[in-house]
Amino acid sequence: MDRDLDVATKTRTIEWLKTEVLEQMSRLFKALWDGSTSRVIDGLASLIASSYILGRRLGIPYKDLDHAIADKLAKMKKDGHQLEDHYGDLSELSEHIRKR
Known part of the structure; x- marks a missing residue:
């Protein structure tokens, strides 16, 4: 019960x-x-x-989610995501996450 x-x-x-x-x-x-x-x-x-x-x-776990986000950003950059191409947002966020 x-x-x-x-x-x-x-x-x-x-x-x-x-x-x-x-x-x-x-x-x-x-x-x-x-x-x-x-x-x-x-x-x-x-x-x-x-x-x-x-x-x-x-x-x-929070750490696994952080790693998944970093992996997702890397894949999006590799695939030529528009936000990366025009603004570099994915690289900037990847760097921010890496420094935490």
Whole structure:
């Protein structure tokens, strides 16, 4: 019975975190619409934090997520992503992550 309760609690937590990610996305879009820099920063930070925590609840260590992001950026650069070609954003973010 305790195991069933534990599974149910974990499932509910994951479902709640999924709604948190959606809520943060909505807040970010509203902040973009309003043009509030501080609200955009807050929305982005909340979205990133919620995503990391959701990953952790799904069994993905933060360090593994960091490595996956770095790998994704490297692949996108290799594939000639437009943001890299025009602005160098992927290289800049890769460097930022590497220095953390």
